[in-house]
Amino acid sequence: MPNFWKIVNDTIHEADILLLLLDARLVEETRHEEIEEKVREEGKVLIYVVTKSDLVKKESAEKWKRKLHPCVFVSAKERLGTTILRETILMEAKRKGIVREPLIVGVLGYPNVGKSSLINALSGRSAASTSILSGHTRGSQKIRMDNRITILDTPGVIPMGDKDRVKQTIIGTVDFTKSKAPDMVCMELMRMFPGKIERYYGVEASDDKEKTIEDVAIKGKMMKKGGFPDIDRAARKIIKDWQSGKIK
Ligand SMILES: Nc1nc2c(ncn2[C@@H]2O[C@H](COP(=O)(O)OP(=O)(O)OP(=O)(O)O)[C@@H](O)[C@H]2O)c(=O)[nH]1
Ligand SMILES: [Mg+2]
Incomplete structure (x- = not known):
């Protein structure tokens, strides 16, 4: 059994920018204290990416954009928001003075939240394997999005205290x-x-x-x-x- 948390920790360490994926239907429930804390501790940039936005009404986006910063709404299925996400990643890197190219961007979140699907939408090809069943991604995978951004897929992890x-x-x-x-x-x-x-x-x-x-x-x-x-x-x-x- 691969140690999923080790992969997540290594990814947070290696990446310049981390995306925390949240399910648009369950934004609060898919927030992830433990990941957010680790990213803060490492002094890295965290971007909240609310995905599966095709499953909710447009209005709900505004509420979360006021609450979470920076926050981008996307749908991997409909390929919505991917350009804005790319721009946000580049903007945050510039703001933080990160000059490395390609930038390393890690994708984190609960199992099954849509991490691998988003990577495919961003890279424009089926580079990461996806599944309706959770726990599908079992290792980290490096995917080149373009000349400026390389993305790291990770296995989903559940916060230690979450037994519900x-x-x-x-x-x-x-x-x-x-x-x-x-x-x-x-x-x-x-x-x-x-x-x-x-x-x-x-x-x-x-x-x-x-x-x-x-x-x-x-x-x-x-x-x-x-x-x-x-x-x-x-x-x-x-x-x-x-x-x-x-x-x-
Ligand atoms: N409607 C909708 N479904 C999505 C979207 N993104 C992903 N899904 C579905 O969500 C399920 C999980 O997608 P994955 O991309 O495999 O999720 P993951 O976070 O990589 O999952 P693990 O690797 O198991 O942690 C699949 O059934 C996808 O088709 C989206 O934007 N909209
Ligand atoms: Mg996956």
């Missing part, structure tokens, strides 16, 4: 196949994003969230022997659709 598996499943760090309590995850999702799940599956919103999952099972013909709705299967399907960005 429900939250980690919502973030996508624990994937839908590995969730131990998928119904709890779905209920929390429905609490965090009122009406979103219900609207996507066309079922009625109810205070009884277990019943909502049942309705999704019935609607999707996910039944167990004896004609009972298969809650576990329906809940996993909801998590899969959430994690793969189908539910907006």
